[in-house]
Amino acid sequence: MKINRISIEYYLVFALVLLTGVLLLNSYLGDPSIYYIFSKNISKGEFLTYNSGEFSSGATSPLWAILLSIPFFISKNIVYAKVFSFIITxxxxxxxxYCLKKINKSTILVLLLYSIISYYTLIFGLMSYEISLLLFAVPLLVLGVIEGNKKHIFLSFMLLPLIRPDSIVLVLVTYIYLVYIRGLDFKSDLLKLVFAILPFGIYILISYSLTGTYSSSSYCRSFALSEGTNTIFGLKYSLSSIFAVVAFPSAFLILLLMGKRKFNTITVISIISTIIYLLVFSFIKPIDENPHRYLVPIFILLSFSIATIYNDLTSISPKLKLILIAILIFIVALIGAKVYKYYNTFSFEQIAEKELIESLNVEIPQNSLILSYEVQNKYYMRNDIQVLSLDGIIDGKVAPYLKTSKMIEFINEYRPDYWIANDAVNYRNYLRNSELFDIYNQETNLNDTVRFENVSFILLKENDVDLGKLANWKKFYKLEYQ
Structure with a gap:
């Protein structure tokens, strides 16, 4: 009977992922598409580069960039990468x-906790975000702690920061708690900790020495996301992360299933990690836009915490069972609505602006440098053409200019030959406050020149197509310097 129950759960999960994967096979998002360029370059023998021959820490997860290179060894057709993302997901x-079932024997609770985690991870995993790797690393950490398996614990310590740099919080909290509460040997286990996080440390050192930031992706993205936050006494803050945790369905489950339960190790680690995450994303590096994506490690950990607290919940009253089933159906419906939202959103050709790039490949000279806010367009570019990131996500070069908004100084520093301009100039504060805002919004005709200080912006192309949330290119300028 037990085997049949488990089989049913696996079939349900398989069906959900398969159906969602088929529906979203031809749908793409901008941010995760950046991984495709890194991975394609790795398949050509260039390790973690965006522009040929130049190291980049623009991949949130260097581990995922490496893994995603596997399908590019087979074919440069982007569908292969999408299928690979489906397999990993x-x-x-x-x-x-499997891990939830190993901890908790209640089928309804396991499915409910799975559906909650799936709501935050399924679609983004299929879209080639690194998020699916967290579903290996966090459960591995939980099982390692519960079973006292040091190999699993330290393996998860190695994986987590390479998947998401902020996950170093989980590593340090778990290690410190286990040393002082569970009696790990401090000296010998400290060496294991150092060895485990050594790959991440080396990656950080290389990035800092070559780009000036520990991670151009993390630094520049966090700056952009904090621009819309509130300010009090000169300090930025955001309550979005706090609201996201408070509204997390597992919080309602705790109330629904509440009883006199003792906190266990996983629960304590979850609570401490959640508090630190909230402090970081609310006050230190406040995030006001899509905080759920950055809180996924916490959401997984909290769900496993519930699974461990109520691991003996084998018999449920009919009334409570109906309530849990109703919640499960509701969350599955939310997943369905989310799938519908992303169904046939944008093709990869639209994301990578293939039509524009193929024309530029023919028209612009060898070794040109193009300034661009959306950098996914690098995928179809000639290899000799270089991209200069206007938000710094792939190279971090704009980082010193973000706070001052002095983009002309930035342009003079790196002297790009062209600028692919889009509406980011109008909605990113550091760009809206820069000289580029006036240049971009000045009424001009084709071949007209807008001059600012020593830089001339010559309008060569215009695009009237508006793709809504996809900030596609609107103007293409040639830049000349005096």
């Missing part, structure tokens, strides 16, 4: 349900 979700 499917396996990670099957592993997730």
């Amino acid at each position: 499917l396996v990670s979700h099957l592993y997730l349900i």
Whole structure:
């Protein structure tokens, strides 16, 4: 009977991931598409580069960039990468349900906790975000702690920061708690900790020495996301992360299933990690836009915490069971609505602006440098053409100019030959406050010149197509310097 129950759960997960994967096969998002350029370059023998021959820490997860290079060894057709993302997502979700089932014997609670985690991870995993790797690393950490398996614990310590740099919080909290509460040997286990996080440390050192930031992706992205936050006494803050945790469905489950339960190790680690995450994303590096994506490690950990607290919940009253089933159906419906939202959003050709780039490949000279806010367009560019990131996500070069908004100084520093301009100039504060805002919004005709200080912006192309949330190119300028 037990085998049949488990089989049903696996079939349900398989069906959900398969159906969602098929529906979203031809749908793409901008941010995760950046990984495709890194991975394609790795398949050509260039390790973690965006522009040929130049190291880049623009990949949030260097580990995912490496893994995603596997399909590019087979074919440069982007569908292969999408199918690979599906396979990793499917396996990670099957592993997730396995780990939940290993901890908790209540089928309804396991499915409910799975659906909650799936709501935050399924679609983004299929879209080639690094998020599916967290479904391996966090459960591995939880099982390692519960079973006292040091190999699993330190393996998860190695994986987590390479998947998401902020996950170093989980590593340090778990290690410190286990040393002082569970009696790990401080000296010998400290060496293991150092060895485990050594790959991440080396990556950070290389990035800082070559780009000036520990991670151009993390630094520049966090700056952009904090621009819309509130300010009090000169300090930025955001309550979005706090609201996201408070509204997390597992919080309602705790109230629904509440009883006199003792906190266990996983629960304590979850609570401490959640508090630190909230402090970081609310006050230190406040995030006001899509905080759920950055809180996924916490959401997974909190869900496993519930699974451990109520691991003996084998018999449920009919009334409570109906309530849990109703919540499960509601969350599955939310997943369905989310799938519908992303169904047939944008093709990869639109994301990478293939039509524009193929024309530029023919028209512009060798070794040109193009300034661009959206850097996914690098995928179809000639290899000799270089991209200069206007938000710094791939190279961090704009980082010293973000706070001052002195973009002309930035342009004079690196002297790009062209600028692919889009509406980011109008909605990113550091760009809206810069000289580029006036240049971009000045009424001009083709071949007209807008001069600012020693830089001339010559309008060569215009695009009237508006793709809504996809900030596609609107103007293409040639830059000349005096």
